[in-house]
Amino acid sequence: MGKITIKDVAALAGVSVGTASMALNDSPKVSAETKKNVMAVVQKLGYRRDPYARSLSLSSSRSIGFLAPGFRNPFFGEVAEALQLAVEERNNSLMFGITNDSTEQEAKIVDQFLDRGVDGLIIIPAEDSEPDLSHIRNLLNHDFPLVFLTGYYPEIPFHAVMADLAEGSYELTKGMLLAGLRNIIMIAGNPALIPFRERIEGFRRALDECGAAFDESKVIISDGMSYEGGYAAIDKVYDEIKPDGIIAINDVMAMGVISRLRSKGIRVPEDVSVAGYDDISVSSIQETPLTTVEQPIALMCSEAVDMLFAIMEGRAAPEGVVRLPVSVRHRRSAKTG
Amino acid sequence: MGKITIKDVAALAGVSVGTASMALNDSPKVSAETKKNVMAVVQKLGYRRDPYARSLSLSSSRSIGFLAPGFRNPFFGEVAEALQLAVEERNNSLMFGITNDSTEQEAKIVDQFLDRGVDGLIIIPAEDSEPDLSHIRNLLNHDFPLVFLTGYYPEIPFHAVMADLAEGSYELTKGMLLAGLRNIIMIAGNPALIPFRERIEGFRRALDECGAAFDESKVIISDGMSYEGGYAAIDKVYDEIKPDGIIAINDVMAMGVISRLRSKGIRVPEDVSVAGYDDISVSSIQETPLTTVEQPIALMCSEAVDMLFAIMEGRAAPEGVVRLPVSVRHRRSAKTG
DNA sequence: AATCTTGATTGAAACGGTTCAAAAGGAGGA
DNA sequence: TCCTCCTTTTGAACCGTTTCAATCAAGATT
Numbered sequence: 001m002g003k004i005t006i007k008d009v010a011a012l013a014g015v016s017v018g019t020a021s022m023a024l025n026d027s028p029k030v031s032a033e034t035k036k037n038v039m040a041v042v043q044k045l046g047y048r049r050d051p052y053a054r055s056l057s058l059s060s061s062r063s064i065g066f067l068a069p070g071f072r073n074p075f076f077g078e079v080a081e082a083l084q085l086a087v088e089e090r091n092n093s094l095m096f097g098i099t100n101d102s103t104e105q106e107a108k109i110v111d112q113f114l115d116r117g118v119d120g121l122i123i124i125p126a127e128d129s130e131p132d133l134s135h136i137r138n139l140l141n142h143d144f145p146l147v148f149l150t151g152y153y154p155e156i157p158f159h160a161v162m163a164d165l166a167e168g169s170y171e172l173t174k175g176m177l178l179a180g181l182r183n184i185i186m187i188a189g190n191p192a193l194i195p196f197r198e199r200i201e202g203f204r205r206a207l208d209e210c211g212a213a214f215d216e217s218k219v220i221i222s223d224g225m226s227y228e229g230g231y232a233a234i235d236k237v238y239d240e241i242k243p244d245g246i247i248a249i250n251d252v253m254a255m256g257v258i259s260r261l262r263s264k265g266i267r268v269p270e271d272v273s274v275a276g277y278d279d280i281s282v283s284s285i286q287e288t289p290l291t292t293v294e295q296p297i298a299l300m301c302s303e304a305v306d307m308l309f310a311i312m313e314g315r316a317a318p319e320g321v322v323r324l325p326v327s328v329r330h331r332r333s334a335k336t337g
Numbered sequence: 338m339g340k341i342t343i344k345d346v347a348a349l350a351g352v353s354v355g356t357a358s359m360a361l362n363d364s365p366k367v368s369a370e371t372k373k374n375v376m377a378v379v380q381k382l383g384y385r386r387d388p389y390a391r392s393l394s395l396s397s398s399r400s401i402g403f404l405a406p407g408f409r410n411p412f413f414g415e416v417a418e419a420l421q422l423a424v425e426e427r428n429n430s431l432m433f434g435i436t437n438d439s440t441e442q443e444a445k446i447v448d449q450f451l452d453r454g455v456d457g458l459i460i461i462p463a464e465d466s467e468p469d470l471s472h473i474r475n476l477l478n479h480d481f482p483l484v485f486l487t488g489y490y491p492e493i494p495f496h497a498v499m500a501d502l503a504e505g506s507y508e509l510t511k512g513m514l515l516a517g518l519r520n521i522i523m524i525a526g527n528p529a530l531i532p533f534r535e536r537i538e539g540f541r542r543a544l545d546e547c548g549a550a551f552d553e554s555k556v557i558i559s560d561g562m563s564y565e566g567g568y569a570a571i572d573k574v575y576d577e578i579k580p581d582g583i584i585a586i587n588d589v590m591a592m593g594v595i596s597r598l599r600s601k602g603i604r605v606p607e608d609v610s611v612a613g614y615d616d617i618s619v620s621s622i623q624e625t626p627l628t629t630v631e632q633p634i635a636l637m638c639s640e641a642v643d644m645l646f647a648i649m650e651g652r653a654a655p656e657g658v659v660r661l662p663v664s665v666r667h668r669r670s671a672k673t674g
Numbered sequence: 675a676a677t678c679t680t681g682a683t684t685g686a687a688a689c690g691g692t693t694c695a696a697a698a699g700g701a702g703g704a
Numbered sequence: 705t706c707c708t709c710c711t712t713t714t715g716a717a718c719c720g721t722t723t724c725a726a727t728c729a730a731g732a733t734t
Binding site for chain 1: 689690691692693694
Binding site: 012048049050051052053055056059061062068072073074076077078079080081084085088091094095096097112113114116117208218226227228230231255256259262263281283285286287303 | 385386387388389390392396398399400407408409410411414415417418421425428430431432433434435449450451452453454551563564565568589592593596599602618619622623624637
């Protein structure tokens with residue numbers, strides 16, 4: 001028994017292939033009567049349109065690609081879920097690829113996705129210290145629908161959606177200063193990369209504004225953006241600097257920081273205030289609930305998807321970054337004024 | 338300027354479309370000379386094969402679908418990464434869908450994936466208390482390539498890969514008993530579901546074997562398999578039972594348990610031993626490193642992918658569960674003999 | 675010089691839909 | 705009865721590949 005095609009349906013329903021197709025697509029050109037018949041046959045035969053043939057005809061696969069650094073950090077997991085939701089609302093599917101923060105890997109996956117015929121791409125930029133962006137340039141040259149999420153590559157014209165990270169660290173720092181902290185440090189990553197640069201900038205602005213001395217030594221560049229990274233950063237600088245406030249670049253890292261401080265017998269927040277970034281779901285229910293900057297994930301994702309579809313449908317907004325407001329979650333891990 | 342097709346390539350290279358196609362596919366039937374020419378033209382034109390036409394011809398999209406409950410629990414994130422790796426080795430792509438532990442949602446996504454033309458499916462079964470499995474039955478009736486990962490639906494013939502969970506909790510419990518603990522409880526989920534049932538079974542076996550009384554009251558059925566769930570479970574039963582050992586069904590939950598115990602002033606492991614399941618990456622670097630059962634994620638994933646491809650290529654192993662060995666990671670959160 | 679191999683190339687038929695100009699049918703008006 | 709105007713339906717072209725029987729060209733064999 002061969003595959004059931006639309007021909008079989010048409011034959012059994014006593015109509016032409018064209019009519020059958022239109023019936024399937026609920027076209028207004030075919031009578032209600034005929035539609036019903038065709039549908040009945042479809043039911044009976046268990047017919048299902050061939051997606052490849054359909055895609056070929058329509059030149060769309062109704063699927064979009066999503067590149068993320070990975071899913072060990074629950075923040076990206078939450079983004080994935082939100083994105084999935086937003087995409088599904090439009091009856092599209094998501095393919096995902098893991099870049100491991102390497103633009104080389106990113107390029108490979110983009111290539112693979114193009115070979116699979118995705119209609120558009122949503123990319124969380126890899127935090128690669130020596131990015132090679134030819135693949136992205138290539139996409140943009142071909143007007144391939146693309147939006148960056150959570151950051152962007154500054155060398156490149158783009159559509160991007162991100163949280164207002166600078167504002168977040170500005171407010172957070174301001175709060176700490178108001179609470180009387182005077183030796184605040186930030187544990188960040190490579191400042192050449194937008195998401196870090198922006199966080200650092202807000203931090204600096206707050207310090208400057210309050211007449212507290214900002215200098216490079218207050219920004220610790222950590223290599224791993226992970227729990228382990230937070231752990232290690234404390235080992236590296238705590239004894240030397242003896243800060244009274246620590247802002248980590250993300251929550252997972254902040255947890256590593258707290259964990260390491262505790263095991264050294266340092267109390268949080270009595271001896272040191274610690275804050276994170278992202279408000280991942282476990283942050284609020286830690287033994288010491290974490291003060292953190294919440295990124296509006298759901299909003300960012302639906303905005304990104306909206307934007308992508310706008311591009312795909314040719315009603316593209318002008319290129320640029322949409323920055324969505326963050327909210328500082330004041331909890332127990334940090335003293336804030 | 339229209340789309341560049343293989344015709345353009347063929348024309349410019351001065352060969353027929355058939356030859357061009359074969360050259361692209363590196364077929365041995367075309368001469369090295371010709372291949373080189375064709376490739377040169379491809380380069381020059383920036384030609385790229387149309388994936389839809391290709392899929393139609395080959396009736397394969399070289400992509401497979403992956404359904405998971407979600408990615409907030411880093412365990413699933415790690416699975417996703419491992420799976421991605423395994424799939425990529427075979428030059429395939431992964432589409433993913435989030436079931437939120439609802440078989441209804443699962444059915445929807447499966448449907449969507451079929452409409453996208455995935456070649457096969459890897460499913461982490463939804464932990465749904467009233468599963469509706471008609472969609473799965475349907476797939477199997479049509480011999481659609483499918484493997485379950487991390488569990489399976491017992492009502493259904495299947496291919497599945499999972500860790501030997503029973504053995505894991507058996508060993509873990511045995512260790513605790515050896516350390517002299519006598520009032521061990523397990524925080525689990527609905528025992529109708531395989532992954533929970535198996536964990537409970539190992540727990541029970543260990544207790545039975547050591548003459549410790551097993552009874553239903555030692556298995557606390559929690560509703561949320563999350564950090565919050567662990568937190569809540571302690572609130573619910575700790576004061577009443579006063580256990581000296583607690584085995585949580587997964588690490589995230591165990592962390593919730595520890596966190597709640599600590600905030601009640603109960604020491605871990607001095608007053609209560611706590612263990613988890615999965616060995617997600619943060620478990621080892623907690624303030625109190627977590628004793629846990631490691632599931633061999635990478636192995637499970639590559640095994641699942643192997644199995645799926647075997648099915649797709651018709652060299653299917655007989656149906657059944659492949660159970661991979663776990664290892665108990667003895668760390669500080671629990672006394673083990 | 676005629677025939678046989680062998681390897682490379684061609685051309686057309688799939689693959690399974692969608693779309694749209696043209697044809698058919700039916701109702702209403704003159 | 706004949707003509708128009710609509711609504712439905714038809715049938716063929718098209719989407720861009722892959723595949724494979726048939727053809728071709730050029731040496732090798734007799």
